[in-house]
Amino acid sequence: MVTQTDNDVRGTFYIVATPIGNLEDFTDRAKKVLTEVDFIAAEDTRHSKRLLNHFGIDTKLFALHDHNERDKANYIGSLLDEGKNLALVSDAGTPLISDPGYHVVNFLRQQGHKVVPVPGPSALITALCASGLPTDRFSFVGFLPAKSKSRRDEMSSWTPSQGTVVFYESTHRILDCLVDLEAVWGDRIQVALAREITKTFETFLSGSVADIHRILTEDSNQTRGEFVIMVSLPEQEEDNSEALKVLKVLLKELPVKQAAALAAEITGEKKNALYKQALALNES
Known part of the structure; x- marks a missing residue:
């Protein structure tokens, strides 16, 4: 595994969260990082440009999206090798959460580059x-x-x-x-x-x-x-029905999907319900 040393002169790659709606949720740290880095990789440069203009940030942008991020990984790595600092932003919220960036971050980690999160809004949380x-x-x-x-x-x-x-x-x-x-x-x-x-x-x-x-x-x-x-979801209920007994026996010999299908055929119970029960039994 490649790791970064303290005396590494390479640049830093920041993952910067941006507002999901309310611009007042843009943190001071995020604005500072985006102002000071050499380049910003943005999911949609037109969208991000409007946000940056609002806050008077004129850092150079380039596009990084689902269709080009694998190709951009080497380019970003080369800029970091030159000592440049870069930031990644998505259209809104925290990058990589159902947004592009995973392949780049994974590549940079493997190459020993420093990747720093700058937390902020996330629609999920x-x-x-x-x-x-x-x-x-x-x-x-x-x-x-x-x-x-x-x-x-x-x-x-x-x-x-x-x-x-x-x-x-x-x-x-x-x-x-x-x-x-x-x-x-x-x-x-x-x-x-x-x-x-x-x-x-x-x-x-x-x-x-x-x-x-x-x-x-x-x-x-x-x-x-x-x-x-x-x-x-509803809690798994304790069930002593004939269907469950059959399912438990079948699971000893068959994969979950086959066991559920066969138990449904034998007992007349719904296959989907038995499949969910089989998954729960298999996990426990």
Whole structure:
């Protein structure tokens, strides 16, 4: 493993969080770093330029996004080797959290470059702390698949051991996503929805999936913006049913998916429900 030494003359790569809406959330440290570095790598240079102009920061920008970050890694490494300091920003919030940057940071770490986080806003944490759902354990799953079947498969795989499940959703898929969530979990889950966090029309809704879907359907304004969805799953109930007994026996010899399918065929129980039980049993 390559590590950096204290006398390394190479530059530093900063990961800088920017506001997710309210510009007053931009920290003094973040502004100072962005002013003093030699270059800023930005997900969208046009978007970031507007933010920097607002604060009078004129540092040179170049684009770093999903389609070019692997190619840019060597370029960034060469600038650091020359003693240049660089910063990475995304369109909003903390870089790398469902945003580009992982490949670059991974490469720089392997090469022994110094990577320094400059913390600040994150939609994930900001939404979760005000959701009213359990926060002692949670799982962030980013954006769910675009197609309904794949989305439902993902939702079906969630287990109580994950804690509160948190994901992002876009305005044009939010209603379809809620339909899928209700189809998979029904009224067994509690949901919190955060919209336009820290912005003028910030909204938090909570309740059953059906409750939230109804509110969004009745008021189209509630379907606009950026969403963080948080789901509190039901606790695994102790079940001494015949289906569970069969499932436990099958799990001794078969993979989870096969055991659940065969148990469903033998007992007539729903395959999705048995699959979730099988995952929970397998983990324990």
